[in-house]
Amino acid sequence: LCHMQYIPGFGNECASEDPRCPGALPEGQNNPQVCPYNLYAEQLSGSAFTCPRSTNKRSWLYRILPSVCHKPFESIDQGHVTHNWDEVDPDPNQLRWKPFEIPKASQKKVDFVSGLHTLCGAGDIRSNNGLAIHIFLCNTSMGNRCFYNSDGDFLIVPQKGKLLIYTEFGKMLVQPNEICVIQRGMRFSIDVFEETRGYILEVYGVHFELPDLGPIGANGLANPRDFLIPVAWYEDRQVPGGYTVINKYQGKLFAAKQNVSPFNVVAWHGNYTPYKYNLENFMVINSVAFDHADPSIFTVLTAKSVRPGVAVADFVIFPPRWGVADKTFRPPYYHRNCMSEFMGLIKGHYEAKQGEFLPGGGSLHSSMTPHGPDADCFEKASKAKLAPERIADGTMAFMFESSLSMAVTKWGLKSSSCLDENYYKCWEPLKSHFTPDSRKPRSAGKG
């Protein structure tokens, strides 16, 4: 696992051959009459053929058998995967979840796919507009099962336990504090090594991009070279008992059997690939004088909508950093937002909530639902001496922020049994500090 190789760079045109088969990529063309090593050529299109070059995504895979060699797909048990946003009535309250419980391997073996639980979401899969947030809770490797999503891209945030991900493009090891993106249609299978938990942001019909930097300049935030793409790796493995390919299609799960491992791509080239990123590499920019930059300054990746500046979803992190702002209430400000904010915690303690917001749990502040620091945080930060201080050391909180107004699933509100009924109480002790008698003439100094 220590020797895994990657190609650095975000969204590049790459080419990779398994070193066991040098020259496996055809030279000068994509579709020779006969491919080197007698492989099959297969294109995977991640954008319409006619997209402008800046958004055109496709890869060519050279494989032992084409993906079409499978028995028919049949509907399988959905488990807790859903795209029904009307399961329960809307709930505008601040919602917070205790850490989602991982099933014990000794009681029930659950892999990544059977451990998918949809928490909330919005939009419509069939018109390619929307998103879903899933929690994965598993304890077993997928073995002779792989998964692909016809509906959208998965941004996977492991929180507990590392993921060894086999993809058609090669292998990736993704540990907590790293993330990976597996785009629409890419087949993958995940090995886990312990009771494992994490978060998934699924976006329909769009791909993640690096945010524009504007006046920040050419460098900063997530730098393109820190994104890592796997290198070609294949197995020519017959599976007589049957290999199962699971497909999420229009929100439902289907399975098909085939006789071989799908990880039979000997070489590939293109710009449509899975990738991973270590959150430690995020170059944090923030206020060095007074007041707050808005949290968009912490955006790692964005999935844009067709409206300028409005995301279907942003992936935002709150990394360790210095707090230096003078004459400023330094914790996050009180806020009401037209966007919906789901937060999760990979490790540590989030600065605005020291109490019950725990690693592996989450919170949702929906469109225009007020939120902000709890009473304890407000009192402390209002009196704190404003010396430079470290913030969030040992911590990584993140946000999935969406312009869509998300519905919570029945699992999220009820069957997970993780909803914290007392969340609203963290703001109850906030009291008025209003002192009308302390009014001073402006010239006497700033109040």
Ligand SMILES: [Fe+2]
């Ligand atoms: Fe907010």
